[in-house]
Amino acid sequence: MKLFDVHNFDMKKEQDFLQVQFNLQNRINLSPVIHPDSVNTCAGVDLAYWERDGEPYGVCSIIVIDADTKEVIEKVHSVGKISVPYVSGFLAFRELPLIIEAAEKLEAEPDVFLFDGNGYLHYNHMGVATHAAFFLGKPTIGIAKTYLKIKGCDFVTPENEVGAYTDIIIDGVVYGRALRTRRDVKPIFLSCGHDIDLESSYQITMSLINQESRLPIPVRLADLETHVLRTFYRKNHV
Template sequence: MKVFDVHKFDMKKEQDFLQVQFNLKNRINLSPTIHPDSINTCAGVDLAYWEQNGEPYGVCSIIVIDADTKEVIEKVHSMGKISVPYVSGFLAFRELPLIIEAAKKLETEPDVFLFDGNGYLHYNHMGVATHAAFFLGKPTIGIAKTYLKIKGYDFMMPENEVGAYTDILIDGEVYGRALRTRGDVKPIFLSCGNYIDLDSSYQITMSLINQESRLPIPVRLADLETHVLRMFYQKNHM
């Protein structure tokens, strides 16, 4: 697994977060570097948090599945104390230490990572899915369950049919898509992370949907796993 360090995460000032985002933003690559048909393995990434003795803790789950059979190939996780405070727009700085630690444990090298969170659909185009790609060195996709309203722009609800979507335009630029993965179910909010284009992100996401959830399979599995892990550590971590 290609994981490398770019900067430390002991920053507490908002201007430091912002400077890092601006420095990395110019390196975002939204070209089609990978073809959806060439995908063999996909990873889902999610985190969960809790407090213990007044201190914040988190757990990150990464679950890798076979893109064809949808069977789980590998799952890893990391757990630890959270050292970076929550600041709106800078969630990646809070989550990346655990994501990187979990990714280092992977024996499989996923072709693409899907995150429970935003990517390019972000105030500075630097949601966790985009930011994490600089460490993972792989294409990433953002899958958000709720809409992040940017500059007062709302999204247009897609038609109520599987695969329907509307592009999210902000100041004339496409930030992502409101995507209906299942009928009669709320849309998800899809955006590129990095090293991938929006159409490929859409195709990959839709190929990973089943009848159990509006979320792509690896993201849903990672979400479920974080809840199990959080309960375990809440009971057993001293």
């Protein structure tokens, strides 16, 4: 489903960004289309940026793992000049072209995509994990390392126990969860993307945590890979 051409995208006005987000809001599905126990493959998605000659460039890494063995099945990436300017609250517009380009290279078909970024936990419920789902056609989950403060609302720190969480409720609406995936480590901020509910997102995320990171394995691997790729492309001026 292409709601705009991400390969020829030239929106400059905040109002245009808002209109696209509002058009998509009513299509967000917070009911699961897959049960956590039925997930066989998971993909982690992350991006990294740099500048060359004053121009922004980016690289997107997608890493697919086996949900049971946690072994890497496939790695793909895309790289290119960033044509959409950064506007607070509209990061997805900046990242979508590279995300979709990378996803089109996948031979594996992930059951769920986990993003290094927000989903429903967003000013307009349209973080990158939610927005990208309308192109990927799969359930998505947002995993943010830092808290996006909305309407001045802070989160309640969860207890220092693995799996402890507190729901982030703003104006009576559950936006996401502050989740403690490891003891003595800062929480992550979990939110639904699309075609999934918060409890399923929680179960899938917790099933992908190991002792190496507070992040679920595919997101951590994608994060590490983007740093390697950024170093390579910076050095080789590609």
